[in-house]
Amino acid sequence: MIFGPTPLDEADGAVLAHMIRLKDRVLKKGTVLDAAAIAALRAEGHAQVITARLEQGDVPEDEAAARVADAMLSPLVARSKAATGRVNLVAESAGLLVLDAPLIDRLNTLDESLTIATLPNYSVVQPKEMLATIKVIPFAVPGAPLGVAEALLRRGRVLSLHPFRPLKVGLVLTELPGMKESVLQGTIDVTRERVEALLGTLLPPERTRHDAHAVAEALKRLMRQGAELLLVSGASATIDRRDVGPAAIVRAGGRIEHFGMPVDPGNLICLGEVERIPAMVLPGCARSPKVNGFDWVLQRIFAGVPVRSRDVMAMGVGGLLKEIDTRPMPRAKAPANAPPPRAPRRPRQVAGLVLAAGRSRRMAPLNKLLVADAQGVAMVSRVTEKVLASGVRPVLVVTGHERERVEEALAGKPVIFVHAEDYAEGLSSSLRAGLAALPPEAEGVLVALGDMPLVETGVITRLLAAFDPEEGRAIVQPTFRGKQGNPVLWGREFIPEMMQITGDVGARQLVGKHGDKLAEVEVADDGVLRDFDTAEALKSAPGFGPKAGA
Secondary structure (H helix, E strand, C coil): EEEEEHHHHHHCCECCCCCCCCCEEEECCEECCCCCHHHHHHHHHCCCCEEEEECCCEEEHHHHHHHHHHHHHHCCCCEEECEECCCEEEEEECEEEEEEHHHHHHHCCCCCCCCEEEECCEEEEEECCEEEEEECCEEEEEEEHHHHHHHHHCCCCCCCEEEEECCEEEEEECCCCCCCCHHHHHHHHHHHHHHHHCCCCCCCCCCEEEEEEHHHHHHHHHHHHHEEEEEEEECCCCCCCCCCHHHHHHHEEEEEEECCCCCCCCCEEEEEECEEEEEEEEEHHHHHHCHCCCHHHHHHHHCCCCCHHHHHHHCCCEECCCCCCCCEECCCCCCCCCCCCCCCCCCCCCCEEEEEECHHHHHHCCCCCHHCCCCCCCCHHHHHHHHCCCCCCCEEECCCCCCCCHHHHHEEEEEEEECCCCCHHHHHHHHHHHHHHHCCCEEEEEEEECCCCCHHHHHHHHHHHHEEEEECCCCEEEEEEEEECCEEEEEEHHHHHHHCCCCEEEEECHHHHHHEEEEECCCCCHHCCCCCCCHHHHHHCEEEECCCCC
């Protein structure tokens, strides 16, 4: 193709490159100039125009785009009429778009004049939704690369639309003592919404104890009801192929295809089959309506697209579905669809609780909370400053022993004092007093110890970023080299249990009990492990010393 200024005497049949306004008409870009158009241009003083002139072998833009589009057509895919070098491919049915991405990449490298743009691979699409657009950049495509493109497209299907099938889905939910009915019902409701969105039907769910034999029997009952897809939602997260959910699939006569996936949320999914019926043990995030790895697998199954181990392992690129400050490391449950991206998560309302009621018996006669650092700042004041700097609000300080002196050390700080009358009974009494004073709007509480001044504000900020009860991260705890530390961020759901704790202990026992809702955030500093109960220990605290102010 020859492009550039063209004398009007040579412009017959050339393609106008830019729009030209004349007195009585407009010659649009792409107009093929004929005798009348040339005469009109000459009448208004034009001697030349910018045109594209096709050479031997060049194929006009609309014809070229139409030929490529025709070669890309497949069942349930239609195309628009070619115009300005563009043809769009559209869906005739709801379903899953599957692409041969390497082939599309190769087609786009044949010649810069020919481009193909598509939706992302494995996109869920609706009727009349655009799937791809073929656009010829200039006004023509050389015949040779166009011929190569058509030949490549004839060898295999570059684009296909797999309609969703109306599958019957069976769901087994396992239960453990103390499990809330609202959690189970919420799982059923969210699963039904997912299934019905893909044109399926959820059979009446089965509820059983958290036991492989019981789950296997429930799966068999669902199969007798005609289930074409089996789902298991466990009361506890699956951490191994031999855990309850996968073991139940095997007991029911099935096999495990793959455990785990490089998609987050959704890591702890388990795929298998029973008598050629797909079966899955769901990750904890499947309780949430937010997009996770389970959605990617579910969509493919409904579309009749096989999901084998190698398919799951190829999901890593683009598999990070959640944008938060730091990726926590779930101990058991890594809870919460692909593009479009979600709106940013709203900030959680988290209160801070600084426990400062202790009697410092092992450091007597000093009150360790009032020992000053090199700058003359009391230990409890340093801890409180860091909690305040993290942005949690309100910050409550629980006092007890030497109440007046602790309050004096914190004078002028925007905190609320809560006095634990029975502080002598131990740590639990301080905890209960602080929890009882929390405002009703608080979704979580950060429990900090007044004798841990080496915990930095950045650590607390990372805990807040990881906190997401809806996605199963309802307890967030820092770790250093795998060892659990403080402070700990608790979701409101645990407050009733925390209020029942007695004796000189905190809520650490509940961390183990609710390990499926725990997210650990590994930190680079051991300050999350270091409290200072004795004068000897205090000597190792940077900036503090037993001779400082008391």
